[in-house]
Amino acid sequence: MYLISNREMLRKAQREGYAVPAFNVHNLETIQVVVETAARMSSPVILAGTPGTFRYAGLEYIVSICQQAAYLNQLPVALHLDHHEVFSDIHQKVKAGIRSVMIDGSHLPFESNIMTVTEVVRLCHSYDASVEAELGRLGGQEDDLSVDSKDSFFTDPQAAKIYVERTGIDSLAVAIGSAHGLYQGEPHLDFDRLAAIRQLVDIPLVLHGASGLSEAMVRKAIGLGICKLNVATDLKIAFADAIKSYFAQYPTANDPRHYMTQGKIAMEKVVEEKILMCGSAGKF
Ligand code: 13P
Numbered sequence: 701m702y703l704i705s706n707r708e709m710l711r712k713a714q715r716e717g718y719a720v721p722a723f724n725v726h727n728l729e730t731i732q733v734v735v736e737t738a739a740r741m742s743s744p745v746i747l748a749g750t751p752g753t754f755r756y757a758g759l760e761y762i763v764s765i766c767q768q769a770a771y772l773n774q775l776p777v778a779l780h781l782d783h784h785e786v787f788s789d790i791h792q793k794v795k796a797g798i799r800s801v802m803i804d805g806s807h808l809p810f811e812s813n814i815m816t817v818t819e820v821v822r823l824c825h826s827y828d829a830s831v832e833a834e835l836g837r838l839g840g841q842e843d844d845l846s847v848d849s850k851d852s853f854f855t856d857p858q859a860a861k862i863y864v865e866r867t868g869i870d871s872l873a874v875a876i877g878s879a880h881g882l883y884q885g886e887p888h889l890d891f892d893r894l895a896a897i898r899q900l901v902d903i904p905l906v907l908h909g910a911s912g913l914s915e916a917m918v919r920k921a922i923g924l925g926i927c928k929l930n931v932a933t934d935l936k937i938a939f940a941d942a943i944k945s946y947f948a949q950y951p952t953a954n955d956p957r958h959y960m961t962q963g964k965i966a967m968e969k970v971v972e973e974k975i976l977m978c979g980s981a982g983k984f
Contacts, residue, residue, distance in 0.1 A: 713928070723748065730939070734971055735777060803831060842881065858900065905927060912934070946963075
């Protein structure tokens with residue numbers, strides 16, 4: 701009951717002109733901070749995990765912690781499979797209670813991408829789980845997924861229309877110039893392309909690689925149809941930097957309750973800032 705699909709969340713965001721933030725979580729602390737902050741701000745929220753995160757923390761642990769966080773805060777959340785590629789892996793995780801899935805076939809040729817995604821849509825819809833897929837390819841690094849900028853390419857609007865019609869996906873991740881991880885220099889988003897995609901595709905659009913994007917850019921992207929904003933790196937940096945400075949100040953410290961608390965305080969600020977940027981506060 702507390703782990704839901706993101707279908708209705710994103711449709712409401714699309715109707716009302718805001719985006720739902722999706723934060724990559726890794727452990728108890730990140731899950732607590734994201735859900736508690738979203739609940740305090742009455743914002744819908746998505747908790748995302750890559751295959752590497754589930755390997756690190758364990759599927760059952762992540763599912764249970766997210767369920768408890770949602771229950772304790774009375775905030776149903778979508779626990780989302782970020783950049784998953786393997787059918788059997790997705791099936792196992794959906795059976796464990798996850799209802800929000802991204803199948804990433806963006807590395808495949810167009811027809812194979814469609815075939816792979818269609819099969820996952822059939823599976824997930826039979827569990828009433830929502831499906832996001834990517835057309836075009838983002839550059840940058842996220843966990844095990846590393847795409848050199850020369851291998852990245854933007855989403856073609858006409859192809860996106862065909863892709864959405866043929867696969868039956870619930871949301872589409874677009875490649876318009878954002879990248880995973882830290883930006884080298886100033887990011888540039890192709891807003892004309894986003895507008896052209898929006899003209900031809902009427903399902904919610906997703907922007908990956910949102911860390912490091914300015915508020916003005918994010919707001920413009922939301923105005924052109926982005927309904928889900930993916931954030932990983934900004935949260936990781938806040939967590940790690942706060943813990944590093946705690947140890948710099950107290951080199952002999954060893955109590956996780958002390959240094960983790962500093963990390964949590966720093967992450968809370970990031971979550972708050974992204975919720976405000978998305979315009980999702982008060983929308984739950
Ligand atoms: P960032 O690490 O750039 O925030 O990207 C996150 C993301 O897109 C997750 O899929």
